[in-house]
Amino acid sequence: MADDKLTPQSENFSEWYNQLVLKSELADYAPVRGCMVVRPYGWTLWENMQAGLDRRFKETGHVNAAFPTLIPMSFFEKEKDHVEGFSPELAVVTHGGGNELEEKLAFRPTSETIIGYMYSKWIQSWRDLPVLINQWGSVLRWELRTRLFLRTAEFYWQEGHTAHATSDEAMEETYKMLDVYADFAINDCAIPVIKGRKSETERFAGAQMTTGIEAMMGDTKALQSGTSHYFGQNFAKAFDIDFLNKENELEHCYTTSWGLSTRMIGALIMVHGDDQGLIIPPKIAPFQVVIVPIFRKDEEREKVMPIVDKVFAELKEAGIRVKVDDRDQVSPGFKFNDWEMRGVPLRMDIGPKDVEKGSVALARRDLPGRDGKSFVSQDGLPAVVTEMLETIQASLLEKATAFRDANIHEPKDYDELKEVVKKGWALSWWCESAECEAKVKEDTKATTRVIPLDQPEDEGKCIVCGEKAEKKVYFAKAY
RNA sequence: CGGGGCGUAGCGCAGUUCGGUCAGCGCACCGCGUUUGGGACGCGGGGGUCGGCGGUUCAAAUCCGCCCGCCCCGACCA
Numbered sequence: 001m002a003d004d005k006l007t008p009q010s011e012n013f014s015e016w017y018n019q020l021v022l023k024s025e026l027a028d029y030a031p032v033r034g035c036m037v038v039r040p041y042g043w044t045l046w047e048n049m050q051a052g053l054d055r056r057f058k059e060t061g062h063v064n065a066a067f068p069t070l071i072p073m074s075f076f077e078k079e080k081d082h083v084e085g086f087s088p089e090l091a092v093v094t095h096g097g098g099n100e101l102e103e104k105l106a107f108r109p110t111s112e113t114i115i116g117y118m119y120s121k122w123i124q125s126w127r128d129l130p131v132l133i134n135q136w137g138s139v140l141r142w143e144l145r146t147r148l149f150l151r152t153a154e155f156y157w158q159e160g161h162t163a164h165a166t167s168d169e170a171m172e173e174t175y176k177m178l179d180v181y182a183d184f185a186i187n188d189c190a191i192p193v194i195k196g197r198k199s200e201t202e203r204f205a206g207a208q209m210t211t212g213i214e215a216m217m218g219d220t221k222a223l224q225s226g227t228s229h230y231f232g233q234n235f236a237k238a239f240d241i242d243f244l245n246k247e248n249e250l251e252h253c254y255t256t257s258w259g260l261s262t263r264m265i266g267a268l269i270m271v272h273g274d275d276q277g278l279i280i281p282p283k284i285a286p287f288q289v290v291i292v293p294i295f296r297k298d299e300e301r302e303k304v305m306p307i308v309d310k311v312f313a314e315l316k317e318a319g320i321r322v323k324v325d326d327r328d329q330v331s332p333g334f335k336f337n338d339w340e341m342r343g344v345p346l347r348m349d350i351g352p353k354d355v356e357k358g359s360v361a362l363a364r365r366d367l368p369g370r371d372g373k374s375f376v377s378q379d380g381l382p383a384v385v386t387e388m389l390e391t392i393q394a395s396l397l398e399k400a401t402a403f404r405d406a407n408i409h410e411p412k413d414y415d416e417l418k419e420v421v422k423k424g425w426a427l428s429w430w431c432e433s434a435e436c437e438a439k440v441k442e443d444t445k446a447t448t449r450v451i452p453l454d455q456p457e458d459e460g461k462c463i464v465c466g467e468k469a470e471k472k473v474y475f476a477k478a479y
Numbered sequence: 480c481g482g483g484g485c486g487u488a489g490c491g492c493a494g495u496u497c498g499g500u501c502a503g504c505g506c507a508c509c510g511c512g513u514u515u516g517g518g519a520c521g522c523g524g525g526g527g528u529c530g531g532c533g534g535u536u537c538a539a540a541u542c543c544g545c546c547c548g549c550c551c552c553g554a555c556c557a
Binding site: 005014015018029031033085088089110139141143144145150151155157204212224225226227259260261262263292294295296297300328330331332333334335336337338340349351352353354361 | 480514515516517518519548549550551552553554555556557
């Protein structure tokens with residue numbers, strides 16, 4: 001419950017974030033280091049995100065399944081890069097039923113290996129392809145430094161794993177799912193993201209190509225909030241995922257994987273939140289509208305509550321996620337602050353004056369103070385509210401996009417780049433060498449985030465070394 | 480894993496320097512009453528092995544040792 005004010009963003013952005021996650025009851029610290037408990041308000045938000053993604057997965061031909069959380073340790077030795085990438089962060093089960101296990105079992109840090117193993121059993125012929133499976137679940141990585149939602153040891157996500165007959169088709173799948181993520185982020189979460197390819201050093205362990213959507217947080221740091229990988233035949237070779245083609249020749253499949261996690265909640269908080277608290281876009285908000293009834297005496301209550309009930313029923317009937325805050329023990333003023341902190345996009349106050357005038361008071365979360373307030377008739381509320389929710393959704397995206405664009409710079413030279421990444425992103429020509437990338441990181445702490453898919457026609461000179469560069473890349477400090 | 484900070488009621492803290500009414504405060508919680516259009520108030524209550532274990536002492540939240548946990552800052556990462 002809200003009792004006092006949040007640390008302002010400008011004072012300490014990290015502190016603001018931590019306090020807000022706890023106070024808004026999205027999540028709490030678990031008794032195990034690095035683990036979180038996602039509380040009902042946070043989980044409802046996640047469910048709404050899941051719904052938006054799952055619908056898109058189904059529309060693009062995918063089906064859901066569930067694979068086990070425990071994976072034989074030997075599986076991690078089959079793909080060299082994958083081992084190197086994940087070994088350090090594995091949690092390993094050594095005992096079961098009171099006895100030491102003959103083969104140790106890893107809690108999945110991601111499921112490429114076990115799914116690859118299963119695919120090798122299921123796939124025989126080109127007729128079996130493509131395999132387009134997604135699973136919703138959690139994974140565990142022994143992270144050194146954790147933060148609620150942004151990096152926890154265990155986190156919830158979905159991981160899609162697909163197998164294809166051709167490289168082109170697998171590549172197409174990789175980009176298709178990147179598009180799905182971008183569409184979801186932009187249209188459902190109102191988070192403007194940039195689609196792009198990751199550099200070699202930022203690539204997923206075992207992937208031939210990693211793509212991601214990158215978003216700018218309120219402190220201008222970057223956050224990768226969804227990622228899609230093309231594996232080529234790496235995992236197919238390691239796990240014998242083979243098929244007979246139409247010419248009766250044995251071939252390795254081409255595989256992909258793609259994932260989006262509860263980290264997206266962290267992104268949502270840091271993109272839209274302000275000093276009052278969360279601001280949740282209507283499309284995924286657990287509550288889109290909260291009605292605060294206002295009355296002093298029982299006689300006023302008796303006049304107000306029937307209207308509240310009527311409006312509630314109408315909005316609910318119209319498919320709007322609405323809640324009546326009927327808590328008796330706290331004042332309306334407290335409720336206003338409380339729901340603002342929790343990020344409910346639209347508040348509706350109904351009091352004696354409204355009953356008299358046949359009106360309700362609306363307050364938009366995205367426009368503080370007087371600017372966001374309006375008084376509208378009780379007639380035709382569902383339509384008015386629906387439209388206002390759409391307006392809020394659009395204006396959140398607009399605001400976030402404007403903020404991002406205002407903090408993306410195109411430095412003229414390396415000195416300017418070093419300045420610019422202190423408080424924003426730099427979009428610069430880059431020769432794609434690991435040396436130049438490392439130098440930037442060494443000098444500024446900023447890393448390459450993505451090589452955007454949208455590229456200029458021409459060529460340029462690498463901002464670091466001055467050599468020929470074919471691609472522009474975003475440099476930024478990242479979470 | 481290095482550096483820093485912290486652990487006393489559900490939350491936030493004081494008390495620890497210098498052992499002895501130090502088991503306390505604010506918020507939250509429970510009861511009653513008055514309140515309610517931007518974080519209400521009065522009165523009355525309940526609640527704590529002082530992170531754990533061991534040691535010193537007549538006496539330990541306080542001193543000593545070991546351990547555990549969490550947060551922050553760095554190196555690595557969805």
